[in-house]
Amino acid sequence: MANETTRSNSRVSAQVVIGLLVAAFGVLFLLDNLNIIYLRHVIFFWPLAFIASGLVALCSDGPRSGRVTGIVLVAIGVAMLGNRLGYEFISWRTFWPLVMIAMGGLIVFRTLGGGRVVHVGTTPYTKDDAKSDNVVDITAILGGFERRVSAPDFRGGEITAIMGGCELDLREATLATEAVINVFAVWGGITIKVPPEWTVILHGTPVMGGFTEKTARPPDNSKRLVVTGYAIMGGVEVRN
Known part of the structure; x- marks a missing residue:
């Protein structure tokens, strides 16, 4: 809370x-x-x-x-x-x-920085924890990064794109209840692909940029992915 x-x-x-x-x-x-x-x-x-x-x-x-x-x-x-x-x-x-x-x-x-802490929801994880598929810690600077995650219990993580692009494919992953992804894009783009049964909630703040959601509406919201963060002269897109 x-x-x-x-x-x-x-x-x-x-x-x-x-x-x-x-x-x-x-x-x-x-x-x-x-x-x-x-x-x-x-x-x-x-x-x-x-x-x-x-x-x-x-x-x-x-x-x-x-x-x-x-x-x-x-x-x-x-x-x-x-x-x-x-x-x-x-x-x-x-x-x-x-x-x-x-x-x-x-x-x-x-x-x-192996001891760096990634905050996912109310639970902190170290960078060593992020080596598993349950938690992601992705950074792209002046380049591109693509990753596919098939974790049985995805928890969330962080994605940073600075003058670069990141693509995270979660369509083979599953959620227990809720996961939180913090995004930060500056002159770059972040694309997140999610399964159609996930409910996506955007809490992002665009600054001369944009947040876009192109997902199907599931029958219930028992599995929720919260995407929060900032897009500064960049873009964040979540789609199926």
């Missing part, structure tokens, strides 16, 4: 950030229509989109890599905004290699 409350509060926090951002753009467009400001001056500050996306990621209770990505997005936005304002904190020739180093470090961290 406490975990559900925390997840709900985190989702509300992220939606508040998104709502404030949308409202701010609405005010700016209104002021432009009233000839109080000029929209081209607003476009000058477009790197704020990176900062907003990073803040949404930092509000997430999903994969830890999502928060690392949030810090990177905020750093990119601040650097680009500072450059436009005439403050060059760091040259672009130095900045982009640093971003690549950070991504490489994230890959190594997730690969070698």
Whole structure:
């Protein structure tokens, strides 16, 4: 129950950030229509989109890599905004290699971090537990990942796609009652295939991205798959 409350509060926090951002753009467009400001001056500050996306990621209770990505997005936005304002904190020739180093470090961290905890519903699992088919812990960065799971008691897990794509096929798996998958997609896509007898519940928050469900409606909801997380300039699709 406490975990559900925390997840709900985190989702509300992220939606508040998104709502404030949308409202701010609405005010700016209104002021432009009233000839109080000029929209081209607003476009000058477009790197704020990176900062907003990073803040949404930092509000997430999903994969830890999502928060690392949030810090990177905020750093990119601040650097680009500072450059436009005439403050060059760091040259672009130095900045982009640093971003690549950070991504490489994230890959190594997730690969070698055997003690990392994956939270599935109210139950924590270590990365060693995720080696079985019951719990998944998938990351795709600048690449693609495909996996088929046929576990007799699927529990859920985490999926992260950063400028890459992930496809998880669960059509041969079974559920006891409920499983939770935390997703985090940034400039990437995640596809989850489920059996037709599963009820899919989406609790995702899209930021210039989208969540799509293309599944059949089962006669009952005794087996439920909850998909929660964020799609930032990316997409998450659940289908049969």
